[in-house]
Amino acid sequence: MRTDTGRVFRLEDYRPSDYLIPRTDLSFVLSPDSTIVTARLLIRRREGVAPGTPLNLDGDGLTLRLVEVDGKLLEETEFSAPPESFVLHRPPAKDEFVLTIVTEISPSTNTALMGLYRSNGVYCTQCEAEGFRRITYFLDRPDILSVYTVRIEASRAEAPLLLSNGNPGATGELPDGRHFAVWHDPFPKPSYLFALVAGDLGAIHDEFVTMSGRAVALAIYVEHGKERLATYAMDALKRSMKWDEEVFGREYDLDVFNIVAVSDFNMGAMENKGLNIFNDKYVLADENTATDADFANIEAIIAHEYFHNWTGNRITCRDWFQLCLKEGLTVYRDHEFSADERSRPVKRIAEVRTLRAHQFPEDQGPLAHPVRPRRYREINNFYTATVYEKGSEVVRMIRTILGREAFRRGMDLYFDRHDGEAATIEDFLKCFEEASGRDLSQFTLWYHQAGTPNISATSAYDAAAKEFTLEIEQSLPPTPSESRKRLMHIPLQFGLVGPDGQDLSYAAVEGTAVEDGVIHVRKRRHSIRFSGVEERPIVSLNRGFSAPITLSLEQKTEHRVFLARHDSDPFSRWQSFNTILTEATIAGSKRILGGGEAEFEPVIAEVAGAIVENENLERAFRALALTPPGEADIAREIGSNIDPDAIFAARDALVRRIAEANRDQFLAAYHRLEDNGLFSPEAASAGRRALRNVLLDYLATTQDGPDIASAHFGSATNMTDRAAALAVLVHRHCERAEAQDALHAFEVTHGDDPLVMDKWFAIQAAAPGPNTVDAVQRLAAHPRFSIANPNRLRSLFGTFFSGNQSGFHRADGAGYRLFAETVLEVEKRNPQVAARLATGLRSWRSLEPKRQELAREALVSIASTKGLSADLSDIIDRTLA
């Protein structure tokens, strides 16, 4: 484990490397405890650099065996190899030389899962961001592009399959039951895209013919016996390849495309050139093991990694500060793909929910950072919702500002101009400015300023003059180390909704740039006057969530109800009802804190009933509209002095109130939506299940709730329904025998499938109330749990720390003590995953004072532990700062 050196990396310190590595030949002689890596590097001195300038390579935990320069063994005095680098004191004065380095590593003891490690007996790698330096000494930075040839040698019995990047080359047998394979990747790439897999795996094969008629051999490698579970992923891959050709004109460029699923993986997946490596959770699926959400995630992540081939691999990042250049853009691309493959409005609502649940709290707490950060201590901690999700929103706003055509021209220019390069955000933006003739300089602040902007708006209608005025004000709250903010360019899609639900037209507009239904907010205040507005409109603002902001818009409930029923923009319809539910819950929690009871206006239950019946709306949309805001969403809206118990009670009361008022109607709809027994993972079928399962959650709070839920569980013919019923039973009726029986039945059926058991762990970890701390502790001792596996950790502890408001934030601080203990224990094996778990307390300052103090104590107890990793101390220090 690399302990924290406190070293800070700064964007402004970037300078090109003195040396380049145009060619990299690697040879691996694999063995679990002692793998020998021989790197033959063609080193080229960059033009203008003085001959003899020392060469400084990165390394991490390597055992150096041998060094040669141009075939000549080096003396000990000619180099030094302290723990984190290799320094060649006086490289040859000529322009190019060959440096050969032999290192020894131990994949079987690599528990950090960075570099070369073993997962279920399979050798695999994870090099992004800085894992390659755990394999050999190298210029391990993304602007060093090299052409790789890789030779892998292993025991044939242990590893019949030998894979690396690029196209396959020679293979052959060796003495003692060993064999080898050579791979060559003609596309220069940074070291973080290097990958190797060796093991005994099953596969499914397919083929894709590209737009220019080249056949690409596709394969997905999985554990033997699980081949059938990869068919959905394969289908998603072929659809992704086709979509990227049609929508972005991007063709695949190698003869093969391989995906490998492994069960021990720190993140979701990795876009290594021609050899994507996946967390098996995002590959394996059938109706009995995966939920509809899993299918949607698989489709999105398969697409995401594939799309990286152009946005990330062909054009990579100059340095890690530019991470959003590939991640934000690629998330934008996978969102568009899912929107095209499924329902665009439903996808948009789901995206916004994710953004608000993950990015907003980050942006509004101590870990806030710009989409393009200016400094970091540990880059692995910057694979964040801000870089990914907000990064995608920023690209989406560019499209909104430019329009689809100019946006596409900008993308084409970007691909054209920067193919084969390591680029920056400035390079990217310039392409859109040139392609559109627009000035994006103010817009650029979205990349540089942290924090969620707020727009507040008021409106007035003058019936006599037929004028509608809108007063808009922007503000951006301070974030860590950025107290003063500059004014942003915020594109707000809007409509003036008339009494019949249609958008009203207006004759003219004064006060600011309004173009094609978009208000371009650029100043602090705008007073916008629409003339020739025949009737009193209700303003619908930030349609489609065109900008990732918070909106303070005083609006009467009756106006929100009107928009929830009639807005022509589906996102805004969803938003209006969601806001009604959120405001009602907040008001309810205040009354509860004041010693009273939550009360709700009857119109809320009425609208909910009308949504269920409205056959003009997609079922998936109706399901989302009826899903009440989560406890964390409500806490975020309240902002400070949070008491999670009051929020829980208010939300629970709201659900009961809606269910009670609509009981017969919900039950009838629930039965109408029954399964016909034939499963399809497609959006329409998933939408039916989603609506039925939301209704189940309401019905579970009514009389016979436990019976309905346990019947649902017992008759489920797919995992979506089964897991939904289990969650309802465990979250709403955990004291009842029905809940315990269902848990037991689930375990008996799925005990041998770790990915399915992850759901069993997560459902229990998400159970509200004070008993869950103890339950989580008990589950950590369950034979199917393992502290070594990131998926298990995320299911049990990740869910509990980040997804269970009332359970984790128990008033006596027991949750926080478990947090500190667990984070420190996990850190010993895997600092990266420990750091991720530790973000569970990032919003501690918004808690009420007693909980705040207990949370602080837990954080301080971690901070005062000796020898913390860079990963964990970075998170804890910033959280406490």
Ligand code: ARG
């Ligand atoms: N580039 C990967 C993706 O597709 C994420 C890899 C992150 N890995 C890490 N160790 N930080 O989004």
Ligand code: ZN
């Ligand atoms: Zn990515």
